[in-house]
Amino acid sequence: MTFQDTTIQEIDRLMQEAWQGFLEYRKTTLKQRADLMRTIGSEIEALGDELIRTAMEETHLPEARLKGERARTIFQLTSYAAACEAGNWLEARIDTAVAEKSEPDLRKVQVPIGPVVVFGASNFPFAYSTAGGDTASALAAGCPVIVKAHPAHAQTSEMVAQAIAKAVEKCGLPKAVFMHVHGASFETGKALVTHAYTRAVGFTGSFGGGKALFDWANQRKSPIPVFAEMGSINPVFVLPGKLKESAKEVAGICAGSITLGTGQFCTNPGLIIGIENADLETFIHELGAAIEKITPGTMLHPGIAKAYAEKRGAALGQTDVTTVAVSATKPTDHQGIPTVASATGKTFLRNPLLHQEVFGPYSLVIRCADKAELLEVVRHLEGQLTASVMATESDTKEQAALLDAVQDLCGRLILNGVPTGVRVALSMQHGGPYPATTDSRFTSVGADGIKRWVRPLSFQNWADGLLPDALKNSNPLNIWRTVNDQLTKDKI
Numbered sequence: 001m002t003f004q005d006t007t008i009q010e011i012d013r014l015m016q017e018a019w020q021g022f023l024e025y026r027k028t029t030l031k032q033r034a035d036l037m038r039t040i041g042s043e044i045e046a047l048g049d050e051l052i053r054t055a056m057e058e059t060h061l062p063e064a065r066l067k068g069e070r071a072r073t074i075f076q077l078t079s080y081a082a083a084c085e086a087g088n089w090l091e092a093r094i095d096t097a098v099a100e101k102s103e104p105d106l107r108k109v110q111v112p113i114g115p116v117v118v119f120g121a122s123n124f125p126f127a128y129s130t131a132g133g134d135t136a137s138a139l140a141a142g143c144p145v146i147v148k149a150h151p152a153h154a155q156t157s158e159m160v161a162q163a164i165a166k167a168v169e170k171c172g173l174p175k176a177v178f179m180h181v182h183g184a185s186f187e188t189g190k191a192l193v194t195h196a197y198t199r200a201v202g203f204t205g206s207f208g209g210g211k212a213l214f215d216w217a218n219q220r221k222s223p224i225p226v227f228a229e230m231g232s233i234n235p236v237f238v239l240p241g242k243l244k245e246s247a248k249e250v251a252g253i254c255a256g257s258i259t260l261g262t263g264q265f266c267t268n269p270g271l272i273i274g275i276e277n278a279d280l281e282t283f284i285h286e287l288g289a290a291i292e293k294i295t296p297g298t299m300l301h302p303g304i305a306k307a308y309a310e311k312r313g314a315a316l317g318q319t320d321v322t323t324v325a326v327s328a329t330k331p332t333d334h335q336g337i338p339t340v341a342s343a344t345g346k347t348f349l350r351n352p353l354l355h356q357e358v359f360g361p362y363s364l365v366i367r368c369a370d371k372a373e374l375l376e377v378v379r380h381l382e383g384q385l386t387a388s389v390m391a392t393e394s395d396t397k398e399q400a401a402l403l404d405a406v407q408d409l410c411g412r413l414i415l416n417g418v419p420t421g422v423r424v425a426l427s428m429q430h431g432g433p434y435p436a437t438t439d440s441r442f443t444s445v446g447a448d449g450i451k452r453w454v455r456p457l458s459f460q461n462w463a464d465g466l467l468p469d470a471l472k473n474s475n476p477l478n479i480w481r482t483v484n485d486q487l488t489k490d491k492i
Helices: 008-025 030-046 048-059 063-086 133-141 151-170 186-194 207-218 240-263 278-292 302-316 345-350 371-379 393-398 400-407 447-453
Strands: 093-095 106-112 116-119 145-148 178-181 200-204 226-229 236-238 271-275 322-326 339-344 362-368 384-390 410-415 454-460 481-483 486-488
Touching (some): 008 186, 030 063, 030 133, 048 151, 063 133, 116 186, 133 447, 145 186, 186 207, 200 207, 207 226, 240 384, 240 393, 271 371, 278 322, 278 339, 278 362, 302 339, 302 362, 345 362, 345 371, 362 371, 371 400, 384 400, 400 410
Parallel strands (some): 093 481, 116 145, 116 200, 200 226, 236 271, 236 384, 271 362, 339 362, 384 410
Antiparallel strands (some): 106 454, 322 339, 481 486
16 A cells, blocks of 8 residues: 655644644643553554554564564553653752742753654664654653654554554544654655654654754754664674683674674674684684574565665675675575675774665674774774673773773663663663764663653742642652652652
């Protein structure tokens, strides 16, 4: 089924409705918002196998993967619902008046910023798309959401959108709390970002796409925040002691991570870095042997398969880049062939193309001459979502300068593990320094993701009855608040 692009005139009407919906929705209680998210989860579950079959046809993802992702999406909705009700994200702060010092009563709380435009991701048709984390966290914050369906799974998005609309109706909320549009043209995205009633944007995708949205948002008369996740090569540092101890085991773990989901994860390890010696050569040999045994998988859509083939070809065609191994199974149309290549540290440092993400089952091993060159490579890396260190305790002591430098370039630092697999938890940081994301201070996964869609508002000398519930003396929400510098749930 094909969908017509939503027209600019229709977008203008929908955004006006979203603003009117915001004026009502922001006044809802935390429980009402939580009930909405739980109801959305139930409605998605009720779509049953038809949703899975539709997503399989559109994305070529296997049934088990999609069922797992649907379960994760529903868990995200329920976890954001719980976080919404807990109210920690409100960051309620109260400093009562001090008469003898003529200091006023001040009370601060986070308030929703307005309609949020969310762009569905190509590689996660459920968890990072129509009812994904951006949508759930924005609804928790009290913001209406306008989702632009990803053209690669438009029918899947439409089905989920209808489930959300049904949940909104069941909960007795304004229809404009959730809107859904289609658009393969960049004009659709531009119209959404630049509309006067849009207050923030959530995006997961390519650097080019995210940067365009970011630029449009900052060229507005009133700039707005764009929280864009734009790709990452997620370097894995394999240190000498660890390779001497378990080179084959580490190679197997890396091979599995490189090819998981045909390499179509934002946390795919596209770069592996070590110090050249016999153990690193053993690791490279074992990694190549593992890659050869992995069967190519069909990529999400022909456009991604074409881009992978082109970028892989460009990377392998660079001077002094050696192909270590490819899958022994010949790929068919639109499949991504698992590949590992290798280059020296000097080659990597002088060739910026090798720093770019190759989205798919590909990784480049960098052989550094020594510790100094390894540190130099780190200092030339751009911002990343993650960085992983395969190390023994002795390695961590000997490479203290390296570990310090790596912390500066990532949002999540992993010890003796791979980056694929993102836990939905409060402590998760899914975001990193530019160009991995447009704002490394925030996460798109976990309850702290709600903070992207709110702003602080301080009330001075207001009567108790006129204050938001989060700031009233009786603490009717029973949330944690900082009162006169003490964290408490007590009444004032």
